Amino acid sequence: MALSFKQLLAGGELTERGRKERRSFLLSIALGTATVALALAGYVPILGGWVKRLRPPGALEEREFLASCIKCGQCVQVCPVAAIKLADLGDGFGNGVPYIDARVQACDFSCDAVQCVLACPTGALTHSIDKKEQVRMGLAVLARPEACLARAGKGFKGPARGAEFAGLHRYIEVDRWSPIRISEKPYDLELCDLCVRECPIKDAIRLEPMSADPADKRRTPVVLQACVGCGMCEMICPAEPAAIVVEERKMWVEARAGGRP
Amino acid sequence: MSEVDKFIIPAAGVAEKRRPVRPKKEVVADNAVTAPAPLEERRKTCRQTIGDLGEGVRTMLGADPVKHEKGEWTETMRAIQAWKMTPEQRAFRRNLLYTHENTKPTFAWRKWRWPSIILINTLFVVSYWLDVQLVEGALTASRFVGFHMADINSSLQVVLAYKEILINLLIGTVTVMLVWWLVGGRSFCAWACPYHLLSELAEMLHLKLARKGLVEDHPLDRRMRSVLYIVFALLALVTGYTVFETISPVGIVSRALIYGGGVALVWVGVLLLIEVFFIRRFWCRYICPIGLTYGFVGATAPVKIQWDATKCLYEGNCRSVCLVPHVLEFTIKNRAHKSVMEAGPDCTRCAMCLEACLPGALSFKVKGVGDLL
Numbered sequence: 001m002a003l004s005f006k007q008l009l010a011g012g013e014l015t016e017r018g019r020k021e022r023r024s025f026l027l028s029i030a031l032g033t034a035t036v037a038l039a040l041a042g043y044v045p046i047l048g049g050w051v052k053r054l055r056p057p058g059a060l061e062e063r064e065f066l067a068s069c070i071k072c073g074q075c076v077q078v079c080p081v082a083a084i085k086l087a088d089l090g091d092g093f094g095n096g097v098p099y100i101d102a103r104v105q106a107c108d109f110s111c112d113a114v115q116c117v118l119a120c121p122t123g124a125l126t127h128s129i130d131k132k133e134q135v136r137m138g139l140a141v142l143a144r145p146e147a148c149l150a151r152a153g154k155g156f157k158g159p160a161r162g163a164e165f166a167g168l169h170r171y172i173e174v175d176r177w178s179p180i181r182i183s184e185k186p187y188d189l190e191l192c193d194l195c196v197r198e199c200p201i202k203d204a205i206r207l208e209p210m211s212a213d214p215a216d217k218r219r220t221p222v223v224l225q226a227c228v229g230c231g232m233c234e235m236i237c238p239a240e241p242a243a244i245v246v247e248e249r250k251m252w253v254e255a256r257a258g259g260r261p
Numbered sequence: 262m263s264e265v266d267k268f269i270i271p272a273a274g275v276a277e278k279r280r281p282v283r284p285k286k287e288v289v290a291d292n293a294v295t296a297p298a299p300l301e302e303r304r305k306t307c308r309q310t311i312g313d314l315g316e317g318v319r320t321m322l323g324a325d326p327v328k329h330e331k332g333e334w335t336e337t338m339r340a341i342q343a344w345k346m347t348p349e350q351r352a353f354r355r356n357l358l359y360t361h362e363n364t365k366p367t368f369a370w371r372k373w374r375w376p377s378i379i380l381i382n383t384l385f386v387v388s389y390w391l392d393v394q395l396v397e398g399a400l401t402a403s404r405f406v407g408f409h410m411a412d413i414n415s416s417l418q419v420v421l422a423y424k425e426i427l428i429n430l431l432i433g434t435v436t437v438m439l440v441w442w443l444v445g446g447r448s449f450c451a452w453a454c455p456y457h458l459l460s461e462l463a464e465m466l467h468l469k470l471a472r473k474g475l476v477e478d479h480p481l482d483r484r485m486r487s488v489l490y491i492v493f494a495l496l497a498l499v500t501g502y503t504v505f506e507t508i509s510p511v512g513i514v515s516r517a518l519i520y521g522g523g524v525a526l527v528w529v530g531v532l533l534l535i536e537v538f539f540i541r542r543f544w545c546r547y548i549c550p551i552g553l554t555y556g557f558v559g560a561t562a563p564v565k566i567q568w569d570a571t572k573c574l575y576e577g578n579c580r581s582v583c584l585v586p587h588v589l590e591f592t593i594k595n596r597a598h599k600s601v602m603e604a605g606p607d608c609t610r611c612a613m614c615l616e617a618c619l620p621g622a623l624s625f626k627v628k629g630v631g632d633l634l
Contacts, residue, residue, distance in 0.1 A: 028482040028547065031540075035508070035548055036492055038528075042507035043500065067422035067501050070415050070430070071512055072402035073520055077389050086516060088523035093502040095525060096401075096516055121402045121409055121429045122419060 042092035051091050053099035054231060054248040056084050057107060057135040058117040058125035062249065069124040071096030075116035081168040081179050083107045084116060100137075102231025102246050107137075109200040109230065110170035110179045133201060138229030139250040140195075140205060142221055147239040149192035150207055153217040156192040159183045160236050167235055169198065182236065195221050195233035195244050202226065205233060225252050297341045300569050300601060304626075306337060307601035314560060317588075317605030321556050323484030326590035329598035337600045341570050354574055361576070361619045370612035374451060378458045385519050400455070400515035401506070402433060409433035413558065414551040415512065418505055421497035438558050444610070446559010450545065450552050451584075451611035455518065456510045456529070460545055463536040470537070478541040483587065490550045510544060511551055542584055552609075560606035563628040566615060568592060570600040572622035579614035579623055589614060592622070 007014065008025040045051050046066070056075050059065045075098050076084045083105045084098045091097065098116075100107055109132040117125045129135060145151055160182050161167060168179040187194065191207075199205050204227040207219035221233075221244060231246040297303065320326045334342075344350060385403070388395040397404045401415040411433030420426060441449050450457050470476040493505040506512055510532055513525040535543045545552060568591060575594040580586040588604040591597040603626070604614075615623035 024480055025482045027479060028485045031481065031543075032485045032489055032548075035489065036496075039493070039504050039508045040496070042504065043502070046502070063501060064423065067503065068419055068425075068427070069503075070402040070411065070419050071503070071506055071516065072398040073516060074398040074402070074404065076520060077397050086520050089507070089513075089525040089528065093504065093507050095507045096512060119397070121398070121404070121411065121433060122423075122427050123429070 042089075042095065045090065045092035045094070051087075051094050052248060053087065053091070053094070053097075054102055054137055054229070054246055056098050056100060056116045056125055057114050057132070057137060057228070057230070058120070058127075058129050059137070060124055060126055065124050066093055066097060068122045069097045070122050072121065073098065074119040074121060075125060078111070078115040078119045079107070080110045080115070081105060081108055081170070100231060102234040103242060104235075105167050106231035106235035108169050108179070108198075108232050108235075110168075132228065132230075133226065135228040135230070136251065137231070138246045138248040139252060140223045140227050140229065140231075140233050140244055141247050141250070142223070142243060143245045144239070144241065144243045145220070146243075147241070148221065148243040149239065150219045150221060151210065151243075153219075154192060155188075155190045156194065156238055157186070157188050159186045160194055160238050169232070169236070191217060191219060192238065193219070194236045194238060198232055198236045200230060200232055201228055204228065227252075294344055294347055295340070297337070297344055297571050297600065300567075300571075303337055304567075304601050306335070307599040309603055313603070314606075317607075318557075318560055320587050320590075320605050321553070321560075321607040322487040323482070326587050326596075328596060331595070333598045335599050338570060338598060341600050345571070357620060358574060358576070361574075364619055366578070366582075366616045366619065368613065368616050370616060374611060375458060377452045378455060381453045382455045382515065382518055385515065389519055399512065399519055400453075401512050402430070408436065410437050412511075412551070413437055414554040415503075415506060415509075417494070417554065418497045418503040421494055422501050422503045424498075424501075441555055442558050442562050443564075445562045445564035445608075446555045446557070446606060447552060447608060448559065448562075448564065448610040449555045450549075451609035454511055454551075455514045457545065457609075459514065459529070459533060460536055460542060463533045464542055467537045467541050476538050479539055481540060481543075481547045483547065485547050486549070486553055489548055490553050493550055505550060509551070511549075545584055552607075556606045559608075562606075564610060565626045565628065566604040566608055566610065566612075566623055567626040568597070568602040568604070569622050569624070570597055570602075572620045573618075574620050574622075576619070578617040578619070582613040582617040584609055584611065584613075 007018070008022050014022060055062070055065060060068060071086070073086050073096075076082075076086060083100050085101065087094045087097050087099055089095050112132070114129060114132060114135065117127065117129060120127070142148065149156055159165065163183050165181070165183050167182050169182050170179040171185060174180055174185065193207055196205050196207055203224055205221055205223050208222050210216060210218040210220050229246045229248070229250070233244045234242050234246050237244050316327050345354070382400075384396045385399060387393070388397060395406060398410075400412055402409075402411040404410065409429050409432045411430050413434050416430045416434040419430065444452070467476060467478070471478065496504040508528060510529045513529055517523070517526055532544050540547070568589075573592055575592065577592070579592055580589045583589055585607040588608045591602040610625075612625070615621075615625065
């Protein structure tokens with residue numbers, strides 16, 4: 001470029017060509033700054049703590065997860081129940097990063113061997129786990145005990161989330177290999193125990209009596225340490241909105257300290 | 262006359278200007294007027310040197326292309342120039358310019374290039390939707406029949422943000438580097454990038470509107486891309502997030518094709534609007550760090566666009582269609598110092614120039630082991 005930075009910034013006596021060059025230089029600064037500013041605006045949802053997502057099994061700590069994820073969606077492709085979705089621009093730096101909306105479609109470990117973890121090329125879903133029991137996505141919490149059917153001593157009849165619900169679940173007694181629609185498997189339960197019945201992890205949740213009275217039918221779900229936070233209970237819960245939900249990234253110790261069951 | 266106008270009325274303007282010019286009386290040494298040797302023969306003495314490579318890289322980073330004084334011309338170049346100034350050659354070229362007045366270039370390579378972009382991106386989509394596991398993932402990272410592939414710039418962002426060398430990414434990045442080095446580096450842009458195709462369509466619209474005088478290009482300072490490259494690398498390093506990936510239209514479009522689009526596509530739309538109405542090829546020319554990354558990869562690539570001084574009529578059509586016209590500066594009269602020149606590393610090997618060039622001075626060169634550097 002023929003002009004010095006001083007001329008480009010301050011102007012002064014310039015030829016027509018020089019003025020043109022200066023205009024293009026200033027426009028470049030303006031648009032370059034705008035582009036960087038827009039990219040950096042992706043920080044806002046992170047700093048504001050608006051991005052609260054249930055991440056797929058094996059996800060690293062949130063900050064490291066966003067840094068190491070290459071936003072390719074290979075985890076999306078291998079999930080047999082299509083539980084994993086990619087976030088949009090609203091997630092800021094989390095644009096293109098996978099998450100799970102458990103109420104819509106939870107991870108039910110139909111794949112048995114954490115396929116998403118195996119698919120991840122960067123280890124953002126850490127390769128140090130190879131069993132579903134090692135996963136810690138969050139922790140199930142009885143968020144609305146008043147809505148829980150078991151706590152009210154009620155049973156449940158019909159499809160768990162209504163006939164229109166598109167969510168999938170692998171019922172081993174129906175088909176060992178392929179998941180079916182939850183709406184295709186109606187229940188007839190004397191006491192609702194769906195969260196316990198469909199939990200894919202052994203000893204992660206159980207129903208406990210609410211009083212010493214043997215005639216009292218009421219039971220309350222109690223989440224145990226084995227809970228991996230997959231969200232299956234949240235998806236299957238027939239109450240609307242769900243009585244039991246997964247709190248993303250919540251850990252067991254933390255739960256104890258918080259006084260929650 | 263702007264670069265755009267030049268292409269719309271290709272040879273007419275040039276020819277009219279030249280018609281009244283009478284051949285100058287020149288004293289030319291007898292030995293210089295012999296017809297030049299064929300291109301392949303001259304190539305041997307016109308090897309690209311490390312100096313040329315450095316010049317190319319500097320130009321890619323935003324420096325003005327170097328002007329070689331006549332004193333730096335090779336003997337062959339001098340002889341060719343003298344030969345071109347003989348009355349017979351001048352008459353021959355003038356006639357050729359007349360024939361170009363009503364000739365429109367065909368852009369037949371596009372018939373290969375656009376399907377290439379569409380095919381590569383369709384493979385990703387089909388692979389997922391039909392679950393055939395051919396190319397799993399998106400352009401940022403994928404598995405090609407099981408082998409890791411990773412976009413070089415996306416990997417760079419991840420490594421800078423995460424501060425750890427990930428072995429799969431290393432394998433994927435090196436594989437992708439080798440593949441794209443082999444076919445020319447920035448050929449990724451012209452032959453694979455889905456945003457490039459959208460941008461090319463926007464550019465066609467821009468040129469159409471420009472021809473009608475409805476819009477005007479506002480060229481930016483090319484050094485901006487280099488500055489932004491460093492800025493985005495530093496931002497990844499300092500914030501610990503892959504800042505650039507948030508707004509990368511390449512990643513956004515690739516993911517949208519495979520997994521469905523969202524709000525992020527609005528940003529891509531804004532970019533395209535800027536390119537139609539305000540700045541021709543805004544993203545690819547002045548911002549995209551991916552292009553620059555692949556430019557470095559392809560700096561020593563065996564596939565090049567080469568220029569033959571004996572055929573060039575200096576019409577400038579090649580530069581008017583080019584995404585990165587600075588790689589073709591040597592096609593300006595008296596700028597080339599060798600009779601065979603190669604387009605620099607910023608060239609996307611899109612082949613638009615070699616078709617815009619009616620006398621056929623530009624062509625693809627695939628170098629063998631013996632030709633390298």
